Amino acid sequence: MSAPTVDEGLVHRVRVLLAEAEAEGRPRPGRPTLTRLTGATDHQVRKVLAALEKPSASESTNVDQTLTASTSNPMTPVLTRQSRPWPLILIGLAAAVAVWGGWVDLGQLTGFGMVQPLPGLFDKLRINTAIVLPLGIEAYGGYALRTWLSSASLSDRTRLFARWSAIASLVVGATAQVASHLMRAAHLTSAPPLVTVLVACVPVLVLGLATGLATLVKRDTGAGGEG
Incomplete structure (x- = not known):
């Protein structure tokens, strides 16, 4: 039996909202707030949060492949220095x-x-x-x-x-x-x-x-x- 699918767009939206709250030093948004801001149901938000807490095997594979590609080519910069708006x-x-x-x-x-x-x-x-x-x-x-x-x-x-x-x-x-x-x-x-x-x-x-x-x-x- 295959695992229930999760809307990737909703996952991205929730991940952005959580990252913004963390960057601004605010408490982590709860399900009621995420439901209101995304327009999704409470059940959908619950599934997204569960998926974010436990990354899938495909995500782990993608991360490993990214790390391998980055280290295999020494000419590829890993970190890009952002210009400072002096x-x-x-x-x-x-x-x-x-x-x-x-x-x-x-x-x-x-x-x-x-x-x-x-x-x-x-x-x-x-x-x-x-x-x-x-x-x-x-x-x-x-x-x-x-x-x-x-x-x-x-x-x-x-x-x-x-x-x-x-x-x-x-x-x-x-x-x-x-x-x-x-x-x-x-x-x-x-x-x-x-x-x-x-x-x-x-x-x-x-x-x-x-x-x-x-x-x-x-x-x-x-x-x-x-x-």
Whole structure:
């Protein structure tokens, strides 16, 4: 009696989801999560997991043949060194300086500035609140972008939220840079009231978006640990 066949496409999909979870340091997705993400039945997912736990003889033979072919030909490279994206470091530094300067200028034009966060307790402590703008919006944009593009094991709802909030944060960041440069070029010493209102709302909106996205990611991760 022949062993039940397993859908190779489903096997590949499950293997990718498990590898992504391991690479990102998340718990191994359980059967309920794998069933939801792959669209397969619980029985099919159970068979795939069993097959992955116990490789077949044909897979072992293929591995042995691959190792033999690799060692028999010394001219065949076994490992390929991946190129490191070092230009991204320079690009990132240049963008960070420009973006940071634009946000700080905009913050100063809209009322952000030096404050005493602990009056009466630590009077010497003074912080320029203009730095919270680039720290908040740009950090969230990167977090949401990474969640959208590199977390295929998350639910569609979480990735949709991450996608639109990432796009929104990038649009807000670009608009802020344009507004900052236009006002500086016009030699304004303070921003118009509408701009001040919008910029003042940025930290609160970023806090809400970050909390919502983190909650969705945690919920998906918790569901992945079941079963």
